[in-house]
Amino acid sequence: MSEKHNASNQNQEGDDQNWYSSWFDTPYYHILYKDRNYREAQIFMDNLTHYLNLPEKAKVLDLACGKGRHSIYLNQLGYNVLGADLSENSILEASKNGNETLHFKVHDMREPFEEKFDAIFNLFTSFGYFENDDDNLTTLKAIKESLSEYGFAVIDFMNVGNVIENLVPEEVKTVENIDFHIKRYVEDGHIFKEIDFEDQGRKYHFTEKVKALTLNDFQDMMDEAGIFLLDIFGDYKLKKFHKTESERLIMIFK
DSSP: OOSOOOEEETTSSSOOSOHHHHHHTSHHHHHHTTTOOHHHHHHHHHHHHHHHTOOTTOEEEEETOTTSHHHHHHHHTTOEEEEEESOHHHHHHHGGGOBTTEEEEEOOTTSOOSSOEEEEEEOSSOOOOOSSTHHHHHHHHHHHHTEEEEEEEEEEEEOHHHHHHTOOOEEEEEETTEEEEEEEEEETTEEEEEEEEEETTEEEEEEEEEEOOOHHHHHHHHHHHTOOEEEEESSTTOOBOOTTTOSEEEEEEO
């Protein structure tokens, strides 16, 4: 399963509908996923910006940017970048790296931006979090509305068929002396990851949950949103998408 997902902290009282906001705002989220392959991510962005042939100093939106590592890299490539994320803690951290052509703001991806962008990137499975399926369509419409006349958008999602086929039901990952007990399963059209661990005598439980959206699902939503799907790739080297073998579902649209 991919790096970024929504989650609920069931250690807290009540049932927080916005599970992703509580999990992303904990330090444990960043500890568990600290070993992500950022070099691979940079190669992906090199390939993507080259493919899109973005103009120098193009305005780029990194939507669901987390702590902004990819926004920073895109800015180093010479683009004028805005990183946006729902997590206030992540944006606070990311903002330490801001400059004249790199900015960060707290933003709900369901809301369009007033300013228009030459490219909008939604990377590493940062889509399909919402409890209400209609919000996924709303997000696509917001992305479309935020593009300039000649702009392109990119959604990099997991390839659901491949993920389900290779799902590891249970494992333990030890990071910084914390044993993360992880269970994965598919239920009600979603891919779940249950995460249990203990730190400093306190037990924690989080649930990551992502809508198992297929290419057909995206195509249906894009048709409804008036979006044109221009190209599809299956990995970060921009190889052709294969329904069962590709690890990623990378969609270029406008």
